[in-house]
Amino acid sequence: MDLPVMPPISPMLAKSVKAIPADASYEPKWDGFRSIAFRDGDQVELGSRNERPMTRYFPELVAAVKAELPQRCVIDGEIVIATDHGLDFEALQQRIHPADSRVRMLAEQTPASFIAFDLLALGDQDYTRRPFQERRAALVEALEGSGPSIHVTPATTDQSVAQRWFSEFEGAGLDGVIAKPLDITYQPDKRVMFKIKHERTADCVVAGYRVHKSGSDAIGSLLLGLYHDSGPDAGQLASVGVIGAFPMAERKRLFTELQPLVTTFDEHPWNWAAHEAGQRTPRKNEGSRWNAGKDLSFVPLRPERVVEVRYDHMEGARFRHTAQFNRWRPDRDPRSCTYAQLEQPVTFSLGDIVPGLGLG
Numbered sequence: 001m002d003l004p005v006m007p008p009i010s011p012m013l014a015k016s017v018k019a020i021p022a023d024a025s026y027e028p029k030w031d032g033f034r035s036i037a038f039r040d041g042d043q044v045e046l047g048s049r050n051e052r053p054m055t056r057y058f059p060e061l062v063a064a065v066k067a068e069l070p071q072r073c074v075i076d077g078e079i080v081i082a083t084d085h086g087l088d089f090e091a092l093q094q095r096i097h098p099a100d101s102r103v104r105m106l107a108e109q110t111p112a113s114f115i116a117f118d119l120l121a122l123g124d125q126d127y128t129r130r131p132f133q134e135r136r137a138a139l140v141e142a143l144e145g146s147g148p149s150i151h152v153t154p155a156t157t158d159q160s161v162a163q164r165w166f167s168e169f170e171g172a173g174l175d176g177v178i179a180k181p182l183d184i185t186y187q188p189d190k191r192v193m194f195k196i197k198h199e200r201t202a203d204c205v206v207a208g209y210r211v212h213k214s215g216s217d218a219i220g221s222l223l224l225g226l227y228h229d230s231g232p233d234a235g236q237l238a239s240v241g242v243i244g245a246f247p248m249a250e251r252k253r254l255f256t257e258l259q260p261l262v263t264t265f266d267e268h269p270w271n272w273a274a275h276e277a278g279q280r281t282p283r284k285n286e287g288s289r290w291n292a293g294k295d296l297s298f299v300p301l302r303p304e305r306v307v308e309v310r311y312d313h314m315e316g317a318r319f320r321h322t323a324q325f326n327r328w329r330p331d332r333d334p335r336s337c338t339y340a341q342l343e344q345p346v347t348f349s350l351g352d353i354v355p356g357l358g359l360g
Contacts, residue, residue: 001040004126005074008051010189011036012076012118014178017194024179025132026162027155028353029195030115031087031175031320032080037114039065040072046079054079057095060107061114064149070142076118076186077153081110082350082357087173089315113357116143117153117178120186128186135186151354157182170198170313171348198312200343201326202226205334206305207237207270208298209258218251219258220244223298224309224323225269229338237269238339241319243309261301268300306332314342 001007011034020026035054036047044065046055055062058079069075081088091110097103119127119139127135136155143152156162166177176197184192204224212218221244225237246254265271309323317339350357 001038001043001045003038003040003072003074004121004124005038005128007036007038007045007047007053009036009047009074009120010051011047011049012187012193013189013191014193014195015191017179017196020159020162020166020177020196021179021194022159024159024181024194025136025155025157026159026165027117027153027178027180028165028169028174029176029178029197030078030080030117030153031089031173032078032092032115035077035079035114036120037061037065037069037073037075037077037116039069039074042066054096056100057097057103058107058112059104060111061149064114068143068146068150070122072121072123073119073142074121075116075139075143076120077114077116079112079114081112086171086348086350089173089320111149114150115153115354116146116150117155118186131183131185132180133182147356151357154353166196166198168348169353172350172353174353175312199310200312201308201310202323202342203306203308203329203332203337204240204323205237205303205337206258206301206307207239207268207303208300209254210242210298211255212251214248217255218248219246219254220251222254222307224307224319225303225337226342227335227338229340237303238317239270240317241311241323243307243323243325245322245324258301258305261304263300263302265300267302269303270300303334306330306334306337 033054034049038045038047044055044062045053046058046061048054061079081091095103095106116139119135119142121127122138122142127138140152143150162177176195179194179196204226206222207225208223210220212220221242223242224240226240228234228236228238306329308326308329310326311319311323313320
């Protein structure tokens with residue numbers, strides 16, 4: 001491979017801001033795996049945010065790059081799995097698997113798409129020192145007619161349109177809005193763009209904890225639960241995520257404070273018999289496929305304390321990202337902490353955002 005911009009390269013990043021800034025180019029924030037696609041003829045590499053290649057996990061995209069992208073190019077984008085019900089991040093995670101046979105099976109069952117949003121090189125030309133406005137125009141021209149697996153993200157310079165996207169597109173599984181100053185050059189690993197993400201609060205039951213890696217006398221993370229308020233699981237406590245960003249002094253204080261609530265698994269909603277019956281619960285000594293060797297065992301607590309947390313959006317029945325501590329809620333009855341309190345985004349079709357996306 002011989003390109004003006006060679007792998008590995010870290011993607012350009014965005015810093016979080018509370019409101020959509022003026023005088024920028026705006027795009028939907030796609031919720032998938034960030035990837036830079038490199039193509040030099042029949043040679044293709046799909047990079048990742050940590051600069052490790054993801055090429056082997058997405059054979060269908062390797063074929064798509066050869067079929068749909070210019071002969072020699074470097075394009076920044078996002079790998080997503082689109083369905084009739086929006087983006088499926090959980091299906092995307094399943095692709096990071098050591099067995100090649102499973103990867104290829106999933107590539108057929110749940111094929112991925114590539115959403116292109118920046119151009120780093122085309123032919124012999126390095127575009128990284130050119131302003132974004134010029135890179136965007138070249139990207140649109142270079143990918144004209146691409147598809148069905150590779151798409152150019154929508155973009156607008158109208159701030160009011162961006163605000164509408166922020167409100168509407170979440171219903172298709174998108175993560176907010178990205179704002180790019182029109183004159184910025186491509187700066188790997190630098191936070192020179194802006195991201196505006198949804199932030200909401202929820203009152204959750206604290207149902208357990210994991211100890212901190214520094215020792216057994218400090219809290220590593222608190223396990224959060226919400227009660228089902230309807231349907232066949234009404235009244236059952238579901239595992240929805242964790243919080244864990246505490247100063248060390250607070251970790252130690254919480255450890256001591258929570259000891260009176262420690263209980264046995266037999267008396268806990270997340271017992272092993274329930275797990276074997278198919279409920280999604282944290283499991284004792286469960287390994288993490290994303291962090292080899294990480295101990296995910298937890299200490300069960302009587303579900304009597306309530307904490308208010310901040311979160312961006314849900315992935316199915318769970319928080320998509322790690323939630324953030326807001327405050328304790330001693331005034332709340334744990335049984336009142338149900339899914340009914342969560343805001344439901346308006347359903348929105350991926351095909352209305354990018355024509356042809358999510359149609360199989």
